[in-house]
Amino acid sequence: MTRELLFFLTPLAALLAATVFQVVDYRLRRSLSGSYLAALAGGLMGLGVLSWILRGPDAAEDLALGLANLGTFLGLWLCFVAVVGLGVSLRVRIMSFLKHSGHPQSEADIEATFEGGQLVARRIERLVAGGHVRREGDRYVSGGTWLTGVARFNASVKRFLTGQVSEFREN
């Protein structure tokens, strides 16, 4: 029972290790993207060490528990990254603006603060800079990179699940 309970706690301990690694790495190197990798590496290392310490006589059972714990840790790590990464999300930045302004804001105020008209233009420029979109004269053409593949996959899944293609109105 004790060993089973410790195995149950292993992915949670690995997630704790991941958070500690991220904090330490970020404080040392000041790179958010690098700190995600440090968190993943630290968590996997913790998972490996704990699984090794808790190994028992049945190798097949240990492997199955190891796989279960790896899946659990990766799922928790993805959620952790999603929450930590929210700092750059437009929604959270709007929330922060509304909270710190201290009084209600009109949609026009929010549009003006976040330069609503420029948001999409800036996104297109970023895609051009990344090679995902090519500019040919006054026209934009798909660069056909892996991100286009992600877009196709995203559309297929969305159409399969919801029958819709986009939350925006597409003509």
Add this chain to the structure above:
Amino acid sequence: MTVLLWGLLLLGATLAIHVLWWRTRLPGNQLAALLKLFIGALLLWLAGNALLALAGVGLGGLLPLPLAPCLHAGLLYFSAALAYVVLFSTIDADSPSITILRALDAAGPEGLTGPELLRKTGMERFLASRLERMEADGMIRRTPQGLMPGAKGSALLGLVQLWRVIMGAPAELG
């Protein structure tokens, strides 16, 4: 092996219900409905095991599971389910980059001009669309004086800011 099999079985069964539900009738707030479904299945799993154990009823030697493997399978299931919710949220709320690439991909080698791209994607009102979605999700609320943070949004912002303090990251977001 029990933990892995039951965790995956529970996940597979719940995902199957999710697909059937979504194909039959799309929920109004998809993320909230998905979370309720996953949490409901977890509670059902834990309660079902506890009831079988208390009643002393065994199902072919497969159930009930002892406490630790039951919790362990539940944790595997729920972490994978939460990861799915995160991935689903990127499908549910389109990223502008993905929407742009989809429109350009559909346009083929001819491509689109800037105004055509905006019209095709409907992103002339990108920010307004985001605000509508935030209001529907309870992140912000509309008052006669204007928009204000909602309870959910404030909690989420608090979590993000707390983590930034722990990390030693600058307070300003972005």
